[in-house]
Amino acid sequence: xxxxxxxxxxxxxxxxxxxxxxxxxxxxxxxxxxxxxxxxxxxxxxxxxxxxxxxxxxxxxxxxxxxxxxxxxxxxxxxxxxxxxxxxxxxxxxxxxxxxxxxxxxxxxxxxxxxxxxxxxxxxxxxxxxxxxxxxxxxxxxxxxxxxxxxxxxxxxxxxxxxxxxxxxxxxxxxxxxxxxxxxxxxxxxxxxxxxxxxxxxxxxxxxxxxxxxxxxxxxxxxxxxxxxxxxxxxxxxxxxxxxxxxxxxxxxxxxxxxxxxxxxxxxxxxxxxxxxxxxxxxxxxxxxxxxxxxxxxx
Amino acid sequence: xxxxxxxxxxxxxxxxxxxxxxxxxxxxxxxxxxxxxxxxxxxxxxxxxxxxxxxxxxxxxxxxxxxxxxxxxxxxxxxxxxxxxxxxxxxxxxxxxxxxxxxxxxxxxxxxxxxxxxxxxxxxxxxxxxxxxxxxxxxxxxxxxxxxxxxxxxxxxxxxxxxxxxxxxxx
Numbered sequence: 001x002x003x004x005x006x007x008x009x010x011x012x013x014x015x016x017x018x019x020x021x022x023x024x025x026x027x028x029x030x031x032x033x034x035x036x037x038x039x040x041x042x043x044x045x046x047x048x049x050x051x052x053x054x055x056x057x058x059x060x061x062x063x064x065x066x067x068x069x070x071x072x073x074x075x076x077x078x079x080x081x082x083x084x085x086x087x088x089x090x091x092x093x094x095x096x097x098x099x100x101x102x103x104x105x106x107x108x109x110x111x112x113x114x115x116x117x118x119x120x121x122x123x124x125x126x127x128x129x130x131x132x133x134x135x136x137x138x139x140x141x142x143x144x145x146x147x148x149x150x151x152x153x154x155x156x157x158x159x160x161x162x163x164x165x166x167x168x169x170x171x172x173x174x175x176x177x178x179x180x181x182x183x184x185x186x187x188x189x190x191x192x193x194x195x196x197x198x199x200x201x202x203x204x205x206x207x208x209x210x211x212x213x214x215x216x217x218x219x220x221x222x223x224x225x226x227x228x229x230x231x232x233x234x235x236x237x238x239x240x241x242x243x244x245x246x247x248x249x250x251x252x253x254x255x256x257x258x259x260x261x262x263x264x265x266x267x268x269x270x271x272x273x274x275x276x277x278x279x280x281x282x283x284x285x286x287x288x289x290x291x292x293x294x295x296x297x298x299x
Numbered sequence: 300x301x302x303x304x305x306x307x308x309x310x311x312x313x314x315x316x317x318x319x320x321x322x323x324x325x326x327x328x329x330x331x332x333x334x335x336x337x338x339x340x341x342x343x344x345x346x347x348x349x350x351x352x353x354x355x356x357x358x359x360x361x362x363x364x365x366x367x368x369x370x371x372x373x374x375x376x377x378x379x380x381x382x383x384x385x386x387x388x389x390x391x392x393x394x395x396x397x398x399x400x401x402x403x404x405x406x407x408x409x410x411x412x413x414x415x416x417x418x419x420x421x422x423x424x425x426x427x428x429x430x431x432x433x434x435x436x437x438x439x440x441x442x443x444x445x446x447x448x449x450x451x452x453x454x455x456x457x458x459x460x461x462x463x464x465x466x467x468x469x470x
Binding site (some may be wrong): 005008009012013014029032033035036037039040041042043044045046048050051053054056057058060061064 | 311315318319322323326327330331335339340343344347348351385386387388406409410413414417429431432433434435437438453456457460463464467
């Protein structure tokens with residue numbers, strides 16, 4: 001015979017067979033159990049309508065999905081466009097700015113801090129707008145006159161040497177085997193072959209073919225080329241010729257002429273015939289002109 | 300693990316069938332465990348919406364325990380473990396309505412005692428006991444829903460019954 005607990009457990013699990021059911025009914029607390037069981041039924045959970053609930057869940061889900069795609073896809077598009085724009089903007093603004101002059105051309109460049117640079121013919125100036133606040137660095141190839149606004153150290157890098165300034169006016173001429181810095185105002189440091197030379201107003205620094213050439217004090221307030229004139233003081237004739245070629249975009253050939261003899265004088269950039277006379281008369285040279293080629297000849 | 304396309308809960312058909320299979324059980328489980336005050340229906344909805352949002356991560360065989368765990372946690376977030384009072388239906392089957400007022404009064408009294416006794420059960424006892432007694436679920440089915448052994452279910456239910464009877468006598 002089963003004991004009371006076993007019978008009740010079987011009853012709970014709906015497992016009683018006929019015989020056991022009879023035994024269960026014989027239990028003294030049978031009535032109590034049945035009463036309890038009957039009354040428990042009134043504690044039934046709220047009706048749960050599965051299909052209605054499912055419908056509402058699916059509705060919420062589709063709404064969510066829609067709102068998600070509704071703003072998400074256009075948002076992605078906008079974000080992509082913005083990213084491209086920003087990338088392009090960033091790329092272009094951090095790019096170096098390059099100013100180049102051709103033969104027989106001059107130009108004026110204003111740097112981000114209002115420093116002014118005049119570029120002579122066939123010269124290139126490179127600077128970076130975005131890093132300008134941190135480093136006032138420019139790269140120069142050719143000849144330029146600088147009017148530097150006051151501020152942090154200003155560097156001009158050339159292939160021959162570096163020029164450091166603190167707010168001043170100076171001219172740099174860097175051509176093949178020729179490197180000249182003239183300080184017109186303030187203080188300029190020239191670093192040439194890791195040796196620094198300080199230039200005060202009126203001082204100049206000149207290297208030709210690696211040799212330092214001493215020069216007398218400069219008394220003009222700015223280089224003559226700004227006034228469309230090239231001036232030379234005891235400089236080899238080949239430098240004069242080279243400058244002439246740059247200013248007039250011509251090709252000069254020399255015949256029987258020693259191009260190392262020193263020349264003092266100037267030529268204007270406005271009239272080629274007057275200019276030719278200016279550089280040929282002192283040496284008693286004749287010239288003949290065919291198109292862009294000029295032949296200088298000593299009789 | 301190999302996954303087939305039809306095994307993805309993200310597919311509405313499969314999701315719906317999972318819902319139909321477990322939602323009611325989940326609701327009743329929550330109801331008996333925590334009472335109706337904490338909106339078991341809403342918790343079921345929330346749990347299934349979570350399931351949908353994670354449909355790619357949850358395999359169908361894990362779906363049941365996923366929604367049960369989520370719903371249970373949602374409840375736990377809200378309960379301060381206060382006493383669970385289950386409401387009971389006042390309307391009686393017709394056979395009883397002809398009874399005399401004294402009998403009706405006794406019935407109400409008994410139900411009140413039963414209500415108190417039920418809230419004195421532990422959550423574990425109550426959920427198993429009421430699923431068995433009211434929903435008519437067998438031990439094995441309850442064991443599956445609760446992820447425990449049949450023997451444990453039996454112990455809980457029998458323990459709950461004994462405790463109820465003792466409490467009702469004392470009250």
